[in-house]
Amino acid sequence: MTRIIDGKQLAAQVVDDVATEAKLFLDKHGVKPGLAVVLVGEDPASQVYVRNKIKRAEESGLNSIEHKLPADIDQNTLDQLIDQLNQDPAVHGILVQLPLPDHLDENAVINSILPAKDVDGFHPVNVGLLSSGQDAMVPCTPLGCLIMLRQVMDDLTGKHAVVVGRSNIVGKPMAALLLRENCTVTTVHSRTQNIEQICSEADILVVAVGSPEMVKADWVKPGAVVIDVGINSVEHDGAYKLKGDVDYQAVAPVASAITPVPGGVGPMTIACLMKNTLTAATQQLS
Numbered sequence: 001m002t003r004i005i006d007g008k009q010l011a012a013q014v015v016d017d018v019a020t021e022a023k024l025f026l027d028k029h030g031v032k033p034g035l036a037v038v039l040v041g042e043d044p045a046s047q048v049y050v051r052n053k054i055k056r057a058e059e060s061g062l063n064s065i066e067h068k069l070p071a072d073i074d075q076n077t078l079d080q081l082i083d084q085l086n087q088d089p090a091v092h093g094i095l096v097q098l099p100l101p102d103h104l105d106e107n108a109v110i111n112s113i114l115p116a117k118d119v120d121g122f123h124p125v126n127v128g129l130l131s132s133g134q135d136a137m138v139p140c141t142p143l144g145c146l147i148m149l150r151q152v153m154d155d156l157t158g159k160h161a162v163v164v165g166r167s168n169i170v171g172k173p174m175a176a177l178l179l180r181e182n183c184t185v186t187t188v189h190s191r192t193q194n195i196e197q198i199c200s201e202a203d204i205l206v207v208a209v210g211s212p213e214m215v216k217a218d219w220v221k222p223g224a225v226v227i228d229v230g231i232n233s234v235e236h237d238g239a240y241k242l243k244g245d246v247d248y249q250a251v252a253p254v255a256s257a258i259t260p261v262p263g264g265v266g267p268m269t270i271a272c273l274m275k276n277t278l279t280a281a282t283q284q285l286s
C-alpha cells in the first residue's frame with residue numbers, strides 16, 4: 001500500500017512543537033520570538049500566503065509583525081525598512097514575500113537581510129553554509145520536504161535522490177540538503193537529456209518545476225518516495241483546482257510514499273517558517 005504523507009497533519013505537529021518551545025522562550029526571555037513579514041504590492045496569491053503565515057505564527061506563539069507596502073515603493077524605502085528590522089531586537093526573523101515587483105532588485109533585498117534573521121535561508125551566507133555542510137538557516141520548502149522524507153525513511157544515506165528543478169528557492173537548496181544527508185544527488189532540469197530515464201532511477205524523487213502533472217507513472221521507479229513541490233492552479237470546466245507537478249492518480253500506485261497537492265509540501269513550508277523563526281530567536285538570545 002502506498003503511504004500518503006499528510007502535510008497538513010505533519011505541519012500541525014511541527015506548529016505544536018514550535019508553540020511548546022516558544023512558550024519556554026517567552027518564560028525565559030520575556031519576549032515572544034518575533035517574525036516580520038514584508039509584503040510589497042497587492043498580488044492576491046501573495047496576500048493569501050501572507051495571511052496564512054500570520055495565522056500560523058499566532059498559533060505557534062510567535063509575535064508576527066506585518067509590513068504592507070505599496071507596489072510602487074522605491075528601493076531606498078524598502079532598504080530602510082529592512083535596516084530598521086535588522087536592528088529591531090524584537091524581530092528575530094525577516095521574511096520578504098517574493099516575487100517583488102520588477103522595478104525592485106530582489107537580490108539586493110535578500111542580501112541586505114542579516115543572515116541571522118534570514119528565516120527564508122536565501123542570503124548568500126546561509127546558501128554558502130548549507131552548501132558546505134554547515135549549520136545554516138535552511139530554506140523552508142526543502143526543510144519541509146526533508147521532514148516529510150524522514151517520516152517514511154529511517155536513513156537517507158546512499159539513496160539516489162533526483163531533484164527536478166534548479167531554482168534558488170527549492171531545487172538548489174534541496175539538492176544541497178540531500179547531499180548533507182548523504183544521498184547520491186542528481187539535479188535535472190528543463191535542458192536535461194533523458195530526464196524521464198534519470199527520474200526512473202530515483203529512490204527519492206523531489207519535483208519542483210511548476211509544470212502541472214509533468215511527472216508520469218513511467219518516470220517513477222516502483223517503491224520510490226515522491227515529494228511533489230508543485231502548486232499549479234489549473235482550470236477545468238470553468239473551475240480552478242490545485243495540481244502538483246506529479247500526475248498523482250497515475251504515480252501514487254507506483255510509489256511507496258507520496259505527498260498530495262494540496263495538503264502536502266505547502267503547509268509544511270509555512271510550518272518550517274515558524275520553526276526557523278524559533279531557531280533564529282534562540283540563536284540570537286543565547
Ligand SMILES: Nc1nc(=O)c2c([nH]1)NC[C@@H]1CN(c3ccc(C(=O)N[C@@H](CCC(=O)O)C(=O)O)cc3)C=[N+]21
Nearest residue numbers: 049096097098099120140231262263264266267269270
Ligand atoms: N520569501 C518567500 N518565502 C516563501 O516561502 C514563499 C514566497 N516568498 N513566495 C511565495 C511562495 C509560495 N509559498 C507557499 C506556501 C504555502 C502554500 C500552501 O500552504 N498551499 C496549500 C494550498 C493553499 C491554497 O489553497 O491555495 C497546500 O499546498 O495545501 C503555498 C505556497 C511560499 N512562498
